[in-house]
Amino acid sequence: MIELENVSKAYDGQEALSNISLRVERGEMAFITGPSGAGKSTLFKLLYLAEKPDNGTITIAGHNAARLNSTSIPLLRRNIGVVFQDFKLLNNKTVYDNIALTLRIRGYVEKDVKERVHSVLKMVSLRHKADNYPLTLSGGEQQRVTIARSIIGEPTVMLADEPTGNLDEENEKEIMKIFKQINTKGTTVLIATHNRALFENTARRVFFLDGGKLKGEEQ
Amino acid sequence: MFSLRLALKSIFNEKWMSLLSMFSIGVMLFILIAVAIVVYNVEKLTARLPERLTVMAILKEGATAEEVKAAQAAIKAEPAVKSVTFVSKEKALEELKKSFKKDDFILKGFGENPLFDSFDVKIKSEGADGVRQLIQRIKSIRAVDDVEYGESLMDSLYALKSGLRALGISIGIVFLCSVTFICYATVKILFYRHREEIEVYKLLGATRWFVRAPFFLEGTIIGILGGVVGSGILMAFYQYFLRRLIADMPMFAFMSIPVQFLYMLPVCGMLLGLGGSVLALGRLKY
Known part of the structure; x- marks a missing residue:
């Protein structure tokens, strides 16, 4: 479950988010949309605890973000899978190692790491690219590696920031199929996008953000 | 890992x-x-320097046999002293002649033995201060005229x-x-x-x-x-x-x-x- 209550955030006096309140239920898949600069990425940064809100409270994966101390933040992040707009893949590591990193950080033994990485690679149809380096992959493939890395730890909440940006229609469909699959397994999924095609003709909730303010919500 | x-x-x-x-x-x-x-x-x-030092306690000329004996016992009683050997002036001259080898004619210029009776004192490992104090104590013994040791080398x-x-x-x-x-x-x-x-x-x-x-x-x-x-x-x-x-x-x-x-x-x-x-x-x- 994700819940924001009267959340505000400003940078150098410039308000990026203003009094945002929204709630995404456990196991739900929802979208946040709005033009560039609407505050989608800022909202995500608050959700994965890269930044702290100036006002308001954020509850994510059952924890009040404001009450977490610095030693608890890494443990909460393990419950949140994030798909970054710029992928944030380590270019000096292979696809396998990029995905395995999530499990190694949690102290998994190599045997389990191997098993789970191969299973996730199969899910995102990249088993044959396990030994490749990110820069040798297409944009769609890199995005799928990022998704694989975020889901391998079986998070309860998944955040995806512009997951289909710069991807062609076929890759877009492929990526959305993976998110639906993850959501079916019970993971709460929140996707930030300015691509209306992703949520049009779906029964999902959509939050509209503009100029740092929540303009509305529709299903 | x-x-x-x-x-x-x-x-x-x-x-x-x-x-x-x-x-x-x-x-x-x-x-x-x-x-x-x-x-x-x-x-x-x-x-181990003090062990290698040769301390020579020169006895006063005319010291009686009792005084020499008492001095030897007093030096031997010092805890830092390993051994005390009496060296008569005749033996000392002999040693000197040996060390001069062929050049012993130098000693012929002396009419009589110019050396003194002495004690050859061997000491255990002691710090510089310990050695100095020991020398002072030996010097204060009545039959002892002077004490010679490698003071400048040690210092x-x-x-x-x-x-x-x-x-x-x-x-x-x-x-x-x-x-x-x-x-x-x-x-x-x-x-x-x-x-x-x-x-x-x-x-x-x-x-x-x-x-x-x-x-x-x-x-x-x-x-x-x-x-x-x-x-x-x-x-x-x-x-x-x-x-x-x-x-x-x-x-x-x-x-x-x-x-x-x-x-x-x-x-x-x-x-x-x-x-x-x-x-x-x-x-x-x-």
Whole structure:
């Protein structure tokens, strides 16, 4: 479950988010949309605890973000899978190692790491690219590696920031199929996008953000 | 295990910087240990110096047999005295003649024996002050006229010893700080080079310890390897310099290198490497 209550955030006096309140239920898949600069990425940064809100409270994966101390933040992040707009893949590591990193950080033994990485690679149809380096992959493939890395730890909440940006229609469909699959397994999924095609003709909730303010919500 | 793999990979990837750090640490530790060896050998040499000193207690002319006997007993009763041997002036002349060999004609100029009865006193290991006090006590014995011993040699050796000790400690502190600084700078550079990677680790839920561990290990490994380089230089120094020096100039035969020094260098490098890493990462916010 994700819940924001009267959340505000400003940078150098410039308000990026203003009094945002929204709630995404456990196991739900929802979208946040709005033009560039609407505050989608800022909202995500608050959700994965890269930044702290100036006002308001954020509850994510059952924890009040404001009450977490610095030693608890890494443990909460393990419950949140994030798909970054710029992928944030380590270019000096292979696809396998990029995905395995999530499990190694949690102290998994190599045997389990191997098993789970191969299973996730199969899910995102990249088993044959396990030994490749990110820069040798297409944009769609890199995005799928990022998704694989975020889901391998079986998070309860998944955040995806512009997951289909710069991807062609076929890759877009492929990526959305993976998110639906993850959501079916019970993971709460929140996707930030300015691509209306992703949520049009779906029964999902959509939050509209503009100029740092929540303009509305529709299903 | 993963942290160790990351540390080794990072050292390998940044091999030139790592090698430079290791060799700098190795050379510094070698210089440090070379100073320690000099101090150690001077300590060793001076520790047994009193044993090698010949203390001659010259007896007053006309001292009675009882007085001589009492003086011998009094000297022997000193805890620092190993042995006391009476040397008559006739025996002393004989010894002198022997030492002059063919040049004993020099002594023929003397009408009578110019020497005195004396005691040859051998003493146990004592510090310079202990020896001086002992000499004073011997001098105060009634039958004893004067005491002769290698005072100036002993004083200069003891002065050299304390000077070297102070120099050794100063050089030691400077070099220990330098080695720590090299490890500190190396780890800090490596940390900044991996900043983007660390950012990703954090976002994936890595704890502070997980992020820091590879850098602690890197500093420690570089320190150990630097110590091994230092031990290598020390062995080469012994094999190609000291051994030849001793063979050619036997006066340096007292010099030795304790084998523990070879193990000490990597241990010292390890501790300094770890210390440098802790300092480097201690105040970084991430």
